[in-house]
Amino acid sequence: MNPTLDEHIQRDPRILKVYLEARRRYSEFKFKHHNFGHVTRDLHRALLIAADEESVNYNILIPSVLLHDIGFCTPDFRKLGHDVAGSRLAMEILNDLDYSGEECAAVGHCIHAHKGKAELPRTIEAQILYDADVLEKAGLVFLIWGGNVISEFDESIHDFLKREIADRGSEIDRGLYTRKARELDGGRLEKVREIFQQVSKEITEERPDYEITECDLWQNSPP
Ligand SMILES: [Fe+2]
Ligand SMILES: [Fe+2]
Numbered sequence: 001m002n003p004t005l006d007e008h009i010q011r012d013p014r015i016l017k018v019y020l021e022a023r024r025r026y027s028e029f030k031f032k033h034h035n036f037g038h039v040t041r042d043l044h045r046a047l048l049i050a051a052d053e054e055s056v057n058y059n060i061l062i063p064s065v066l067l068h069d070i071g072f073c074t075p076d077f078r079k080l081g082h083d084v085a086g087s088r089l090a091m092e093i094l095n096d097l098d099y100s101g102e103e104c105a106a107v108g109h110c111i112h113a114h115k116g117k118a119e120l121p122r123t124i125e126a127q128i129l130y131d132a133d134v135l136e137k138a139g140l141v142f143l144i145w146g147g148n149v150i151s152e153f154d155e156s157i158h159d160f161l162k163r164e165i166a167d168r169g170s171e172i173d174r175g176l177y178t179r180k181a182r183e184l185d186g187g188r189l190e191k192v193r194e195i196f197q198q199v200s201k202e203i204t205e206e207r208p209d210y211e212i213t214e215c216d217l218w219q220n221s222p223p
Helices: 006-011 014-029 036-050 058-067 082-096 101-112 124-135 142-153 157-174 179-185 188-206
Strands: none
Touching: 006 014, 006 058, 014 036, 014 058, 014 082, 036 058, 036 124, 036 179, 058 082, 058 101, 058 124, 082 101, 101 124, 124 179, 142 157, 142 188, 157 188
């Protein structure tokens, strides 16, 4: 049976307020990939992983997952990174929704650490968010969704592949934190990295015709 939010909201009605606020903010920005659909999938995974772990504080975990990519909704993300910008914004949002300073700091840590770049996840809630988010990339479907990420950030295919190969490498070296996440991954993260490496080799070494632009068709500049 799918884990649902109902019992958590009955126990802590603030979770519903965070849910509605997060959905409103993500829907305003209409991102092609980092939208409320992505958050929904991460939340489903986080609840599955949490059910397999001891002593999870759902009052911290659920708001953290709901707000983990909220940094993309502020222009600061280009300068600071969406993990750092999102952590600050999430703490402001939660402060306005009656979360204590301690709770805001705990959620702030989860979001700050969800990429494993600004810092590493130290708490079980931060580790579950990290694993749930990595699992979004651990499937062949991400080879198709990657196109949404490219258009979302107006990236070149080279920059996308370079970043994805490096990020998947760090995640594989670091390993997933939880047993359930490792089970769900089942080696797919490694497979995705290998395919991205093959694509990169193809366009740089084997099939340079994919790199041809209009300028290559003319001795001087195009008319
Ligand atoms: Fe993120
Ligand atoms: Fe995410």
